[in-house]
Amino acid sequence: MLLHAILDRNASEHPDLLFATGAGRTLRYGDAAEQSRHWARALVASGIGVGDRIAVLSPNCSEYLLLYFAASRAGAVVVPLNMRLSGEELAFILRDAAPRAVFAHASVRDRLDPIRPQLPSARHWISFGEPTPSGDEWMDSERWVQAAGHGPDPPRGTPDRDLLQLYTSATTGMPKGAVLTQRAVVTNVHQIAGVVSLSRGDRALVVAPMFHASLVPGVLAPIFHGATLLIHRRFVPADTVDALAHERVAYTLLVPTMIQACLDVVEERGHPGFPHLKLIYYGASPITEGLLRRALATFGHGFIQSYGLTEATQAVTFLTPAEHERGLREQPALLRTAGRAAPETTLRIVDPDDRELPPGAPGEIVVRGPQVMRGYWNRPEETARTLRGGWLHTGDVGSLDEDGYLYVFDRVKDMIISGGENVYSTVVEDALGQHADVAEAAVIGLPHPYWGECVHAVIVLEPGVPPTTQTAERIVAACRERLAGFEVPRSIQFVDDLPQNASGKVLKRLLREHAQATPVTEFAWHAEH
Numbered sequence: 001m002l003l004h005a006i007l008d009r010n011a012s013e014h015p016d017l018l019f020a021t022g023a024g025r026t027l028r029y030g031d032a033a034e035q036s037r038h039w040a041r042a043l044v045a046s047g048i049g050v051g052d053r054i055a056v057l058s059p060n061c062s063e064y065l066l067l068y069f070a071a072s073r074a075g076a077v078v079v080p081l082n083m084r085l086s087g088e089e090l091a092f093i094l095r096d097a098a099p100r101a102v103f104a105h106a107s108v109r110d111r112l113d114p115i116r117p118q119l120p121s122a123r124h125w126i127s128f129g130e131p132t133p134s135g136d137e138w139m140d141s142e143r144w145v146q147a148a149g150h151g152p153d154p155p156r157g158t159p160d161r162d163l164l165q166l167y168t169s170a171t172t173g174m175p176k177g178a179v180l181t182q183r184a185v186v187t188n189v190h191q192i193a194g195v196v197s198l199s200r201g202d203r204a205l206v207v208a209p210m211f212h213a214s215l216v217p218g219v220l221a222p223i224f225h226g227a228t229l230l231i232h233r234r235f236v237p238a239d240t241v242d243a244l245a246h247e248r249v250a251y252t253l254l255v256p257t258m259i260q261a262c263l264d265v266v267e268e269r270g271h272p273g274f275p276h277l278k279l280i281y282y283g284a285s286p287i288t289e290g291l292l293r294r295a296l297a298t299f300g301h302g303f304i305q306s307y308g309l310t311e312a313t314q315a316v317t318f319l320t321p322a323e324h325e326r327g328l329r330e331q332p333a334l335l336r337t338a339g340r341a342a343p344e345t346t347l348r349i350v351d352p353d354d355r356e357l358p359p360g361a362p363g364e365i366v367v368r369g370p371q372v373m374r375g376y377w378n379r380p381e382e383t384a385r386t387l388r389g390g391w392l393h394t395g396d397v398g399s400l401d402e403d404g405y406l407y408v409f410d411r412v413k414d415m416i417i418s419g420g421e422n423v424y425s426t427v428v429e430d431a432l433g434q435h436a437d438v439a440e441a442a443v444i445g446l447p448h449p450y451w452g453e454c455v456h457a458v459i460v461l462e463p464g465v466p467p468t469t470q471t472a473e474r475i476v477a478a479c480r481e482r483l484a485g486f487e488v489p490r491s492i493q494f495v496d497d498l499p500q501n502a503s504g505k506v507l508k509r510l511l512r513e514h515a516q517a518t519p520v521t522e523f524a525w526h527a528e529h
Contacts, residue, residue: 002157002182003072003220006189007033010200010226017201019223022231023061024129029226032066039070039141042148046101046124050075050155051162053097055122056211057081057090057112058105059233063128063141064210065219067103072182074154077162079177080211083108083234084501089175091115093167094122096378097177106130109138159183165377166213166310177377178311185216188313188371191342192217193224195304195318196279198251200226203276205243205252207235216314217281217306218253227251237261244299245272251279256287257500259295260440266298278302279321283314288433289335293328301325307338307408311392313371315342317406336430337405338398345369349400354389357399362409362422365398366391397424414508416445416453421486423455425508428489431482432457435475437465442498442506443489446515454527457489458511460497467494472525491526493518 007029010017015030027035048054054076058064071078079097081090094102094115101124104112109127116125116137125138132140157163163182167175196217198204204222206229208214222229230247232239241262243249254262259282266272280299283306296303305319319339327334341347348356349363357363372392375383386393397415398408409415409424416423425443432441440460445453459475461467472492479488493515499507520526 001186002159003163003186003189004033004036004069006186006220006224007036007069010223014200014226017226018228020062020065020229020231022206022229023059023233025062027062032062032069036066036069037073037153038145038148038150039066040073040154041150042145043070043074043076043101044154045148046144048074048076048100048124050157051077052101053077053079053099053165054101054103055079055081055094055097055099056103057083057108058103058129058210059083059107060206060210060231061105061129061233062231063105065229068215072157072163075157075161077165077179079165079167080215082167082211082501083209087111087114091118093175093177094119097165100124101126103128103141104138106132113137157182159186162374168310176379176382178373179375179377180313180373184313184371184373185220187344187369188216188315188342189220189224191344191371192221192281192306192315192318194343195320196221196225196251196281198222198225198227198278202227202250202278203230203248204228205240205247205249206231207240207258208253208255209234213308213310213314214253214255214283217283222251235261237265241265241269241272244274244277248276249274250276251281252277253281255282256291257440259287260291263291263294263298271298274299279304281306283308288430289332290430290434292335296324296328301328305339307406309394309396311373311386311394312367312369313373315371316345316347316367316369317341334405336407337401338408339406340404341406342369342371345371347400347404347406348391349398350391354391359402360399362397362399362424364412365394365396365406365408367394368392411508414444416443416455418445418448418451418453418455418486421484423453423487428455428457428479428483428487431479431487432459432475432489434482435478437461437471437475439463440498442508442511444508444511444515446491446512448490454490455487456491456493456515458493458495458498458515461494467524469525476525491520491523493522494524 011029011033019027019029019032098121106129127138128141164180165177204227279302306315307317308315317339346368428443446456448454499510
């Protein structure tokens with residue numbers, strides 16, 4: 001099956017069913033399928049051939065989805081651009097991808113104007129979302145579609161053709177374009193739809209960005225079930241809580257930082273009740289057990305966790321609602337896992353020489369499955385290194401237990417080695433997150449003359465808690481009760497917020513740079529005091 005066939009199936013069976021509403025537009029399934037065909041014909045009429053890249057910069061909106069399905073029909077490859085990137089970072093990705101056409105929502109297209117001279121590959125610059133005046137350097141999408149006429153449908157694609165080029169979140173360096181085929185994307189949609197139990201017409205709230213891999217569980221899996229999308233242009237915590245409470249929302253995707261922000265709204269305003277909510281899908285970054293238990297108590301027990309990465313489309317494992325329930329009732333260790341492998345997916349834990357490790361032993365997580373990328377765009381050496389031996393090497397440290405449940409400890413690059421002992425930042429972060437004074441925490445390793453590295457905690461305090469040495473000492477004392485001595489932070493820094501990318505992952509590279517440039521005397525606490 002090709003991606004657009006999912007839309008066409010629902011459009012054929014229920015053309016009048018509401019497809020999407022919000023962000024300035026309402027569409028039914030029949031209209032969405034027909035309009036995506038018009039966009040596909042316009043792509044072909046513009047000289048966009050099979051395998052050509054088309055880039056798009058936009059907040060969440062229906063037109064964004066039309067472009068995904070149109071590209072599937074025409075054989076083009078969508079390159080979504082991260083809205084939060086700087087102009088320099090956007091220019092890097094566009095030069096790397098060399099798209100034949102660039103699409104942008106009218107509200108953000110001015111961000112791309114300075115890049116135009118650097119992009120001779122782009123023959124078409126198409127604006128949507130608001131009318132574009134005649135004579136503007138950007139072609140209005142409606143005029144672009146009308147100019148294409150009503151020619152024959154584009155040739156059908158094949159499952160092995162490229163569909164998406166998603167750039168990695170670049171928490172440790174410059175982004176790389178992960179090339180995903182039709183087969184990879186549609187397989188992952190099927191895998192996720194198998195655990196996301198929705199009924200036709202259920203309302204799915206879309207607040208996660210459509211330029212991210214979360215598109216697959218947040219948007220495409222609900223469309224598979226014939227759900228109705230309630231689209232918010234961007235995530236606003238108060239608006240999200242209001243929609244969950246009052247807009248008959250059955251399903252949404254929230255990363256842990258979004259969950260935290262929504263819980264803060266509920267605690268500030270009072271519990272509004274969520275009578276229609278069935279499922280919340282979460283992933284993208286680790287969640288502390290304390291935050292998960294708060295979320296389960298507030299929103300109910302219909303939670304699904306996935307561990308995944310851009311190089312595997314999105315999902316590699318699932319922790320189902322039933323397993324969350326079991327974790328609450330009788331197996332609390334389950335709540336610390338990322339679940340078990342998705343269908344048709346195999347996980348292994350390997351040592352630095354790629355030798356498989358026994359259950360319980362920590363090592364690098366490697367993955368094999370049909371949802372894995374074809375490779376990195378224009379990076380054959382990195383592709384060979386990441387996919388060596390036919391396995392996707394994730395760069396994450398974890399372990400598998402006897403029952404196949406995956407425990408994710410850390411990024412290989414984020415693991416701290418202190419005095420010869422491995423310290424997993426997620427373990428320390430979980431302990432910090434259980435303290436009443438701590439709203440958010442991130443843990444990194446800093447150079448130490450004796451231990452090699454020492455554990456450094458960067459903490460966002462709860463409102464009203466003073467950022468003092470006494471506060472830090474209380475937090476450290478609590479850590480000593482929960483952690484081994486070598487895991488306890490040796491220094492603490494209080495900040496107003498943690499730097500994050502669009503998927504909610506903390507940019508620890510920036511935390512290291514800042515901490516290493518900050519005199520120790522400016523820390524709230526360190527062990528030598």
